[in-house]
Amino acid sequence: MRDSWASHWDSAVTSYYLMVGASALLLVLGLVMVLSSSSVDSLAAGDSPYKVFLNQAQFALMGLPLMIVASRIRPGGYRRIAWPALAVAIFLQLLIFTPLAVGTKGNLNWISLGPGLTIQPSEFSKVALAVWLGVVLARKQDLLHDWKHVAIPAGPAVGVVVGLVMVGKDLGTALIFVLLVAGALFVAGVPMRIFTVLAVATAGLVAIAASTSNRAGRIFAIFGGETADPSGIGYQTQRGLEALGSGGFAGVGLGASREKWSYLPEAHNDFIFAVIGEELGLLGTLLVLLLFAILGIAMVRIIRRHPEPMVKITTAAIGCWIIGQALINIGVVIGLVPVIGVPLPLVSAGGSALIATMLALGIVISFARDEPGAREALAARSSVVRRSIAVVGGATWRRGGRPTTSDDK
Template sequence: MALTIPPRAASSSAPRAAREPARSRTGSILGQWNSAVTSYYVLTGATALLLVLGLVMVLSSSSVESLAAGRSPYAVFLDQARFALLGLPLMWVASRLPVRFYRTMAWPILGAATVFQLMVFIPGLGFAIKGNQNWVRVAGFTAQPSEAVKLALAIWLGAVLARKRPLLGEWKHALIPAVPVAAAMIGLVLIGNDLGTAMVLMMLVVGALFIAGVPLRVLGASVIAALGVAISLALSSPNRVKRLEALFGSDCDTSNGCYQTLHGGWGLATGGWGGLGLGQSREKWSYLPEAHNDFIFAIIGEELGLIGTLLVLALVGLLAFAMFRVIRRHPDPFVQITTGAIVCWIIGQALVNIGVVIGLVPVIGVPLPLVSAGGSALITTMTALGVVVSFARTEPGAAEALSARASVVRRSLAVIGRTRG
C-alpha cells in the first residue's frame, strides 16, 4: 500500500521549512550582538566613524575662515589630522594596558594632572583665550590641561570609590575624600573662568558617585550643591547673564547674545532632510562664529541635513550603549565606576554641545567630542575611550574570543601567503 502525504500536511511543512532559515539568521544576529566582544567592536567602530566624520567636517567648516585669515584652507584640518595621529597611538596603548595599571597609577595620574593644571597660572606658560585662563604653551606646543583633569579624575574616582565601596552607605565615607578632592580640581578650573569644563567635570563626578552606589540622599545633596555653585557663578558674570537672558528672554535677535544660537538654528533649518551638500554651507562664510569648533553640529546639519545629524546622534548613542554594557557586564567595581565617569563626561558633553546648537542650553563653549576641532580635547577623549576599550577587552569571555579571532586571521593570512607563493 502506497503512503501518501495529505495535502494539508504537505502545505504546512513547506512554510515551516521556509521559516527555519529566517529563524537561524535572526538567532545568529542576536548571538553576535550578545557576544563577549560586542562592547569592544562597537566602541572601536563608533569611535573611528566619529573621528573620520569629524575630520571631514573640520575641513569643510574651517576652510573659509582659514583663507580669510591668510592661511591655507587646509590649515585647521591638517592640525586636527596631526592631533588625531597623535591620539591614535595613545588610544592603542591605553587599550592594551591592564586594568591593574590604571588602579595602581590613579594617584600619580591625578597628581600629574594637578601640576599640569596649575601651570596655567604661571606667568610665561599659562595664557587666556576669550577670557578663560585655561591654556599653557610649552616649547611651542599649546595644550588645555583641564582636558587631562577629566581623565585623571575619572580614573582616580574609580580607584577610591571602588576601594571604599563597602563603606559608602555612611555619608562621611561616601563624600570623603572623593568630593573634596573633586571639588578642588573643579575649583582650579573655575579659577581660570572656564565654567563649561567645570560643568562637565561635575557631571563626571555625579556619574562616578551614582555607579559606585552612593546613597541617593547624599548624591542628591551633592547635585543640589553643584547646581547652586553653577547658578551662582553664572549669575556673577555679566556675559553669562546676557547669555541666559538671550536664551530665556523674548527679545532674541542677532544684536544680543542670541547671535550664535540663531545662526546655528538657521544652518540646521537650511539643511532640511538631505542637506545642501558637503562643502556647501553658507553659515561658515563668517556668519557663524566657531563653526569648526563648538558649533560644528550646525554645519553638519546644514551640509548633511537631518540624516547627518541623526548619524552623529546614532554614533554617540552607540558609544553610550557600549560603555553602559561594559558597566553591566564587567565584575570589577573599579572598571564600572571609571567607565561610569567617562560615559557621563563624553556623552554628557556631547548632549550639552548639541543642546547649545539647537537652543536648549545657553552657549557655554564645550566641543562635540571627537568631531569639533581642538587638539587637547581630541587626544584626551581618544585616550579615555582607549581606557574603556581596555576594560571591554577584559569583560568575561572577551579575551578568549579576541584571541580566537586573532588566530583565525593569522591562519587566513598564512593560507593567502602560501597560495600566492
C-alpha cells in the same frame, strides 16, 4: 535571523567592536567636517584652507597610539597609575597661575609649551579624575552609605580639580566635571539622600558662577534675547539654528555650507554640529546621534557585564563625560542650552580635547577587552585572521612563480 542577532549581541566581544567602530566613525566624520567648516576662515586669515584640518589630523595621529596603548592596559595597571596621574593633572592645572598661562575669550585654562603649542590641562584632568574616582570609590564601596566616606578623599580631590577650572573662568568644562563625578558616584552606589544633597550644593555653586552679567545674558538669550546683532549674545545660536534649518533632510552637500562663510562663529569648533546639519541634513545629524548612542550603549553594556567595581565606576564617569558633553553641545546648537563653550567630542576642532577623549575611549576599550570571555574570543579571531593571511599569501607566492613541490600538490 532573530537568533543570529541575539547571539551577536550576547557575544563577549560586542562591547569591544561597538566602542572601536563608533569611535573610529566619529573621528573620521570629525576630520571631514573640520576640513569643510574651517577652510573659509583659514583662507580669510591668509592661511592654507587645509591648515586647521592638518592640525586636527596631526592631533588625531598623536592620540591614536595613546588610544591603542591605553586599550592594551589591564585594569590593574590603571589602579597603579591612578594617584600619580591625578597628581600630574593637578600640577598641570596649577600652571594656569604661572606666566605659561594663556587666556582665550575670558577663560584662563590653557598653558603654552612653546611657539604654537598650547594645551588645555583640564581636558586631561577629566581622564585622570575618572580613573582615580574609579579606584577610590571601588575600594570604599561598602562604606559609601556614610557621607564621611563619600566626602574623603573624593571631596577634596574633586574640589581642587573643579575649583581650579572655575578659577580659570571655564564654567562649561566645570559642568562637564560635575557630570563625570555624578556618573561615578551613581554607579558606585552612593545613597540617593547623599546624592541629592551633593546635587543641590552643586546647583548652588553653578548658580553663583553663572551670576555674572555675561553668563546671565547667555541664559536669557535662549528665551528670546538678541539675535540680529552680530555682537549680540544670542547671535551665535540664531545662526546655528538657521544652518540646521537650511540643511533639510539630506543637506546642501558636503562643503557647500553658507554659514561657514564667516556668518557662524566657531563653525569648526563648538558649532560644528550646525554645519553638519546644514551640509549633511537631518541624516547627518541623526548619524552623529546614533554613533554617540552606540558609544553610550556599549559603555552601559560594559558596566553591566564587567565584574570589577573599579571598571564599572570609571566607565560610568567617562561615559557621562563624553555622552553628556555631546548632548550639551548639541543642546547649545539647537538653542536649548546657553552657550558655554564645550566642543563636540571627537568631532570639533581642538587638540587637547581630541587627544584626551581618544585616551579616555582607549581606557574604556581596554575594559571591553577585559569583559568575561572577550580576551580569549579576540585572541581566537586574531589567530584565524593570521592563518587566513598566511594561506592567501602562500597561494599568491606560488602563483608568482615559485616552483611547485610535491608538498604543493
